[in-house]
Amino acid sequence: MDHPAWFLIPALVVLVVFFFVPTIFNFVYSFTNWSSFHADIRFVGLSNFATLFTTGTLVNDLRTTLVYAVLVAVFQNVGGLVLALVLERDTRINRFARVAFFVPVVMSALAVGYIFQAMLKPTGALNQILGAFAGHTVNIAWLGSTTWTIVVVALIHGWKWMGLSMLIYLAGLKTINEDIIEAARIDGANWWATFRSIRFPLLAPAVTFNVATSLLGSMNGFDIVQATTSGGPGGTTELLNIFIFRTFGQGLFAQATTMSLTLFLMVGILAFPVIYLLRRRERVL
Amino acid sequence: MKTIHRRAAVVTALAATLMLALTGCTNPGSTTPTAGGSPAAWPAEDTKLDGVTLTLWAAQNSNHEADAVISGFEQLTGAKVNVVTIPDPYEQGIQTKVATGDKPDLAFWQPTASMLTALNATQNLISLDGAPWVSNYTGNLANMTGILNNTRYAALVTTPAVIGVYYNKDVFAANGVTSTPTNWDDFITLAQTLKSKGVTPFYEMGADRWATQWWVQAQLADAAKSGLWDRVNANQEKFTDPTIQGAINTYQQLIQEGLFNSDIKTATFVDQGNALLNGDAAMAMQVNSFFSELQAESTTDVLNQKIGFFPISPTGNVGTYIPDQSNAVVAFNTGNATQEAAAKQFLEYWLGSGYNAFLSDQNTVSLLSTAATPSTVPTALTDVAKALDTSVGSMQALAIANPDLYINLANMIQGTMTPVQVAQTTQTQFAQLAQAQGAPGF
Numbered sequence: 041m042d043h044p045a046w047f048l049i050p051a052l053v054v055l056v057v058f059f060f061v062p063t064i065f066n067f068v069y070s071f072t073n074w075s076s077f078h079a080d081i082r083f084v085g086l087s088n089f090a091t092l093f094t095t096g097t098l099v100n101d102l103r104t105t106l107v108y109a110v111l112v113a114v115f116q117n118v119g120g121l122v123l124a125l126v127l128e129r130d131t132r133i134n135r136f137a138r139v140a141f142f143v144p145v146v147m148s149a150l151a152v153g154y155i156f157q158a159m160l161k162p163t164g165a166l167n168q169i170l171g172a173f174a175g176h177t178v179n180i181a182w183l184g185s186t187t188w189t190i191v192v193v194a195l196i197h198g199w200k201w202m203g204l205s206m207l208i209y210l211a212g213l214k215t216i217n218e219d220i221i222e223a224a225r226i227d228g229a230n231w232w233a234t235f236r237s238i239r240f241p242l243l244a245p246a247v248t249f250n251v252a253t254s255l256l257g258s259m260n261g262f263d264i265v266q267a268t269t270s271g272g273p274g275g276t277t278e279l280l281n282i283f284i285f286r287t288f289g290q291g292l293f294a295q296a297t298t299m300s301l302t303l304f305l306m307v308g309i310l311a312f313p314v315i316y317l318l319r320r321r322e323r324v325l
Numbered sequence: 326m327k328t329i330h331r332r333a334a335v336v337t338a339l340a341a342t343l344m345l346a347l348t349g350c351t352n353p354g355s356t357t358p359t360a361g362g363s364p365a366a367w368p369a370e371d372t373k374l375d376g377v378t379l380t381l382w383a384a385q386n387s388n389h390e391a392d393a394v395i396s397g398f399e400q401l402t403g404a405k406v407n408v409v410t411i412p413d414p415y416e417q418g419i420q421t422k423v424a425t426g427d428k429p430d431l432a433f434w435q436p437t438a439s440m441l442t443a444l445n446a447t448q449n450l451i452s453l454d455g456a457p458w459v460s461n462y463t464g465n466l467a468n469m470t471g472i473l474n475n476t477r478y479a480a481l482v483t484t485p486a487v488i489g490v491y492y493n494k495d496v497f498a499a500n501g502v503t504s505t506p507t508n509w510d511d512f513i514t515l516a517q518t519l520k521s522k523g524v525t526p527f528y529e530m531g532a533d534r535w536a537t538q539w540w541v542q543a544q545l546a547d548a549a550k551s552g553l554w555d556r557v558n559a560n561q562e563k564f565t566d567p568t569i570q571g572a573i574n575t576y577q578q579l580i581q582e583g584l585f586n587s588d589i590k591t592a593t594f595v596d597q598g599n600a601l602l603n604g605d606a607a608m609a610m611q612v613n614s615f616f617s618e619l620q621a622e623s624t625t626d627v628l629n630q631k632i633g634f635f636p637i638s639p640t641g642n643v644g645t646y647i648p649d650q651s652n653a654v655v656a657f658n659t660g661n662a663t664q665e666a667a668a669k670q671f672l673e674y675w676l677g678s679g680y681n682a683f684l685s686d687q688n689t690v691s692l693l694s695t696a697a698t699p700s701t702v703p704t705a706l707t708d709v710a711k712a713l714d715t716s717v718g719s720m721q722a723l724a725i726a727n728p729d730l731y732i733n734l735a736n737m738i739q740g741t742m743t744p745v746q747v748a749q750t751t752q753t754q755f756a757q758l759a760q761a762q763g764a765p766g767f
Contacts, residue, residue, distance in 0.1 A: 075761040076420045079448050095753050162591055181591040184532070186739050272534065273590060274739025275732070286729065289417035290754075291443045292761055293424065 066304065069297040076291030088298040097283060098299065102306060105259055105280045108194055112258035115198025117250050120205025125235075127206070128213055138210070142203035149200065153267020156196050157183065160268075183269050186276045193277055197264050201257075205250045212246030213239065241321075248318035255314060259307050367457055368670045370677050374404035377667045381408050382432035384415035386614075387651040390433070390483075393686035397679045398671055406671065415650055416440070423449055428657040430668040436471040436479030436653035439727045442762060444655070446478045451656045451665050453477045458676035461693040464714040470648050470722060479655045480672045482683070484690045484710045485648035486613035488539045488719060489636040491705070496607045497633075500524060505635040509544070512637050516584045519607050527579070528606035529738070530597045531589045537734035539610045539645075540579075542719050544572035546638030546645050554723035560759070560766035564730075564752040565745070573744045577737060590739055598622055602631065612647060616705055625703050634705045636712040644709075644716035726758035 070088055074081045092098045123141055127134040144152060159165045160182035170178040183189050216239055224234045262281035265271065271278035271286075280303050288296035381391060388410040395406045409429065411418045419432060420443060428449065434440065444450065454477050459467050462481070471479035490512070492505070500522050506512040516526035530536050545553060548568050556562035557569075564570065579585065586592055586606055598618040600606045609615065619628055636644030654675070656668040675683065680696045690710040691698045698707065721727050728751045736742040742750070759767040 073761065076424050076443055076445060077762040078445065091757060095750075097750070161593075162588070181588075184591040186741055270534075271732075272532065272735065272739065274736040274741030276739075276741060285417075286732075288421070289414060290727075290729075290758060291420050291424075292757065295757070295761075 066297055066301055069294055070301045072294050074294040074297070076293065084294075088295055092295065092298055092302070098280075098302065100275075101278050101280045101283045102302070104190065104276070104278055105261075105303070105306075108190060108197075108261060108265075108277070108279055109255050109258040111191060111194035112197045112201075112261070113251055113255040115195055116201050116205050116254040116258075117247070119198055119202040120250065121209050123202060123206040124209035124213060128210065138203075138206070141206055144200045145203040147200070149263035150267045152196065152200050153264040156264075157268045160192065184273055186274045189269060189273060190277050193265050193268050194258075196268065197258060197261060198254075200264065201254060205254065208246050208250055209243065212243045216242050244318070244322040248315065248322060251318060252311070252315050256307055256311055259303065259310070367455065367673060368666050370670060370674045371401050372670060374402040374667050374670070376403075377663060378405040378407060379431060379664070379667055379671060380429040381406055381654075382411050382419060382429045383408050384433060384650055385410060385413055387433045390651060390687060391654075391675070391683075393682045394671075394675045394679045397682055398674045401674065402670070404667060404671075416443070420444065428659055430659060430664050431654055431656050431671065433650045434479060434653060434655045435650045435721070436481060436485075436648050436655075437722045437727075438473050439721060439725055441471075441473040441478050441655075442725060443727075446473050446655075447476075449658055450478045451658045451669070453480055453656065453669070453672070456480065456669075456676075457673060458693065461676075461695045463692060463694050466692055466713070469646065469713075469718075471653055479653040480676060481648070481653045481692060482675060483652050483687070484613070484692060484706075484713060485646045485652050485722075487636060487709050487712050487716055488543050488610065488612055488645040488647060489634055489709065489712060490608050491601060491611050491615060491619075492608045492633050492635070493601055493604050493606075494631055494633050496524060496604045500607075505633070506637065508641055509637060509639045513579070513584075516579075516608070517582075520584060525586050525600075525606040526608060527585045528592070528597050528600045528609045529580075529585050529589050530592045530594050531735055531738040532591050533594045534735035535731045536594070536597070536609075536611055536615075537576075537738065538720075538731040539612065540576045541569070541572045541730065541734065542645050542647075543610060543637055544575060544639060545569065545720075546643045546717050547640050549645065549717045549719075549723060550643065554718065554720065557755070558723075558725045558759070558764065558766075560756070560764075564748040564755065570744065570748045573734070573737070573747050576734070577744045580738065594618060612649075613706070613709060614649070616703070616709070620703070625701065628703050628705065632705050634708045634712075636716065638717075642712075642715075644712035645719045646713060646716045647719040647721050724755070725762060725764055726755050728752075728754040728758065 069081075071083055071085060072081045073084045127138050127141075162179050162181045162184070164182075166182065167178040167180055170180075182192055220238060220242075221234060224238055229237070260281060261279050262285065265277050265279050266282055266285070269277045271282045280299060284296050284299045284303070287299060381395075383390065388408050391406075391408065395408070399405060411422075415433075416435070419434070422428075423444060434444065441450070453471075456477065458480070459477070466481060469481075470485060471477055471481050490505075496519075497503075500519055502515065502519075506515050519526045529540075545568065553562065553568060557564070562568065580589065586600065588596075592600075594615075595618065597609055597611070598615065599622065601609050602619060602622060616628075616632075616634075619632060623631075636642045638645075654672060656665065656672065659665060676693065680691070680693060684691055684696055685699050688699055688701055690702055690706055698710075720730065730747075730751045733742055733747040733750050737744060737747050756767055
């Protein structure tokens with residue numbers, strides 16, 4: 041069973057070219073003056089980091105990104121779990137409903153963003169529907185509040201990915217041994233007690249996966265927010281990735297790379313404790 | 326023993342692959358300039374080009390602009406011209422492609438110094454010095470734009486946009502306004518009078534953001550004439566100094582005074598067009614693309630009747646010009662002499678014997694003394710073109726970098742930034758861009 045080490049090379053080449061090198065360059069270019077303005081690339085030390093942290097935009101956008109990620113994680117998981125519980129039984133209607141809720145997951149994120157943008161504008165479909173019920177014209181700018189718009193876009197993001205969380209929670213619920221539930225029922229536990237004390241703790245691996253992917257995935261969010269608000273109103277939904285995109289667009293490639301490195305580090309810093317804590321919940325299993 | 330050998334082999338393999346991959350990476354945008362600089366000879370317009378295929382990059386709003394020119398050129402020379410649409414945001418798409426070594430033969434490009442710098446023109450573009458059409462430009466057009474470090478890199482094909490005021494003639498007439506204002510104070514007094522009569526004087530599109538900067542730039546017209554942007558470029562004057570800061574403050578004051586539409590925070594570009602056409606507001610500070618939006622919503626006859634244009638500046642009617650991507654074309658240094666010559670020949674045809682067909686196809690104002698403007702061009706557009714001769718350059722035209730002033734101003738409208746923060750953020754970004762260019766003084 042002993043293969044020569046050079047058998048590793050083809051797989052290694054793919055890994056190095058497509059994963060290691062881009063990551064390493066992400067580090068390397070952060071310390072250079074790479075831009076669209078001149079042809080040479082020189083090392084400039086830590087000056088990109090220094091400029092970035094002295095202007096308030098980066099810190100501001102990091103905070104926005106974090107708030108967004110937490111909101112998305114909450115909406116996506118609560119929504120997904122509720123859907124999984126509602127659609128748990130294998131009836132024909134439930135199967136159809138599961139497919140329906142999964143459709144947004146496979147839709148283009150930009151398409152989702154543009155559809156919601158059109159629906160939520162002051163003259164959009166939502167206000168027209170509300171107007172029909174209210175009996176007078178409704179003119180709410182759903183994406184116009186400097187306080188609440190981030191919640192609205194996080195809801196859209198959560199809605200889009202809810203179906204995936206639902207699927208994973210469903211799979212988790214299916215693996216719970218029927219005998220345990222039955223024993224609980226015989227002991228007189230009602231639906232809520234069974235869920236709180238038995239089913240939810242046993243869902244721990246699904247929770248770990250769902251919370252980690254939604255939280256860390258939405259830290260890298262871009263498409264939905266770009267399509268709905270482009271970071272507005274007043275920069276209150278400007279995720280770090282939108283700022284990176286804007287900086288890259290200005291031709292400041294090195295600065296944009298520095299920001300993406302900062303985001304990478306931030307996701308990394310957040311990932312370890314989150315996954316550690318969620319994993320610890322699984323130990324009871 | 327065997328495992329040690331094995332581990333060494335793995336490490337060596339890893340190191341070797343990594344080194345190979347790393348050495349393959351240098352800045353792909355950095356080719357040595359070949360044709361740049363020296364004004365090479367211009368081929369005759371009808372030189373045969375059978376078998377030559379030219380690629381023209383265009384944006385979503387300019388990808389049909391050259392259709393008439395292309396078909397004429399293809400018939401005359403036997404060349405083939407492919408238009409490739411680069412999705413919006415166009416400028417960012419092109420900069421990224423060029424930075425990674427991907428170049429077309431020709432592209433629509435904003436002909437300002439800042440945007441030519443952003444494309445690293447001295448490295449990536451071919452010089453259009455000695456172009457035969459330059460002497461045919463009317464007025465001051467030949468020297469206005471398209472030039473970087475005394476070398477011409479962009480061929481201006483349509484009138485650069487001018488920042489000015491579009492107004493609804495019916496609203497003016499209904500409120501007894503018989504003449505347009507001749508300076509900034511008159512302009513504001515007019516707005517206050519209209520407001521007192523219950524009319525919304527100005528309409529701004531806060532949600533779509535980009536037009537916010539016109540209000541500041543129009544106020545800077547006189548300062549720009551006396552070298553404001555040269556001083557900003559040399560870091561001798563800042564956005565936070567009284568001139569620019571003052572213009573930002575005034576804009577904020579006008580909004581707070583209630584001279585703008587009440588839905589300024591959520592209004593869009595399309596809303597702005599409709600508001601002016603329907604007479605819901607009297608005026609809008611805008612550029613040419615606004616008129617294109619009006620044209621999409623209405624007919625030339627209606628527009629001639631309803632919509633007028635006047636430039637405005639603090640002490641008079643000086644317009645502020647701001648060329649955009651659809652106004653000009655650049656040719657790339659591809660390293661292939663045949664392609665480069667063909668690209669120049671294409672531009673020569675466009676602004677030569679192909680220009681009349683282009684004007685009637687696009688229904689636009691002529692820039693050349695050799696061709697007449699079609700009679701079907703709306704009067705507001707010919708007024709805009711007239712304003713060009715006395716106009717002064719915008720920030721985009723004269724500053725070495727183009728910071729996101731409009732986003733910061735939009736943030737001010739939304740209430741998340743103060744006028745002071747707008748100036749500070751813009752100055753910081755400007756300095757960062759200037760520094761990246763290696764501009765002296767930063």
